[in-house]
Amino acid sequence: MPDARHALVLFSGGQDSTACLAWALERYQHVETIGFDYGQRHVVELECRLNVRAQIHENFPQWRDRLGPDHLLDLSLLGQISDTALTEKREIEMNANGLPNTFVPGRNLLFFTFAATIAYRRGLNVLVGGMCETDFSGYPDCRDNTLKALQVALSLGMDAKMTVETPLMWLDKAQTWALSAQLGGEELNALIVEHTHTCYLGDRGQKHEWGYGCGQCPACALRARGYRGWKEHGSSFADTHRGDL
Template sequence: MTSALVLLSGGLDSTTVLAYALKKGYDVATLSFDYGQRHNIELLSSRSVADFYGVENTVFKIDLRQVGGSSLTSEMPVEKRDIEKIGESVPNTYVPGRNTIFLSVAAAIAEVRGIDRIMIGANAIDYSGYPDCRPAYFSAMERALSLGTRIGNEKGFHIEVPLQYLSKAEIIRLGSSLGAPYHLTTSCYEGKRPACGRCDSCQLRLRGFMEAGLRDPLEYESFPEFYSEYLKKGRP
């Protein structure tokens, strides 16, 4: 049986990856990060999703507030943009080095456990424009981790990014077909319940549900206009 360490943020994408890995029959453990993020409510969602599937969830603590430079790890306001502007530039929700740090820690934990596969729910289609979500980045990290770990030298180290070329709507359709518990997830960069409905992550999530022809099961403080119009049409 193939073993995999799934990075689980408690969000929509990582939950879909977990459902996908289990459907493929992988022996799965999950890893979440408490990194000083303002939206640390995602740790509760990660635990709920892991419990839903009955898989182990390890929480690794690291303080990226010491790095700063992001509205997710500081007191600066979370940047809000119109949906049409998302992806045009790197917003202040970008956390410098986050995926590089996460993957390095994950590789260390995986190596100790004899696991040569890390799975992550990054996406390069409907995303906020982060440079560490691009396919070229993950290919480079896979090469680096294969070179820099014992298990990588012996077996080759794999970073699997199954959602990277899917739109948010395609991700939601996939997860829904697998019974992913989206009602347990969180996506809001503000870390709110109900979710703010205005940050990049909320808007991309809501547009994905709209384009998938489904209704998001989460509660929101407010909806962007495109989603309000969608609901007015009686969908779903």
């Protein structure tokens, strides 16, 4: 029997958030999605996210009745006050503080705060995000401790228990491919290859075995390396994380 709680997935239309959506649909009775338009260079992801939702609804009947409405919020102000390679056309490089200039300060903190506001209004009490400490670019708002602290703050500030779930937190990208294969089989990973978007530059003109993208930016490199690792060791990864469902 599914968990009776209702969940809201932070859903960008990328590989990680699609794996998280499948994870939530497998687990919870009712699942809604939320996305954010914050002036990102890869704004094409907003179109991809709708395609992914439509494909899941059409091709995964076991999840169809659990998939609820989608919400899209305009957070363009975040892009206006940011000075990053995700919100401006500039070279991707490391900053003096040791963080890549693709880091958008406050992004995940704001995403979860706005998601919690929507969740409160709609009676949803689980927030699901694709943040990860294993394969990430050093973003401090992807760390487990950050999100645990945020869960406490949101629950206190809303005077309602909000659970923040991060099913990918301790998985590398190869294990994420294995998890989605375990959840939805080859069909789900084929959907991820064809319809999701990860490339920081918003390039959908080149198709690779792992999906569309420039093939050079950090997001593409990580996705490609994970795909190759999954293809080489997929069965062992799946066995290792079978208990995560």
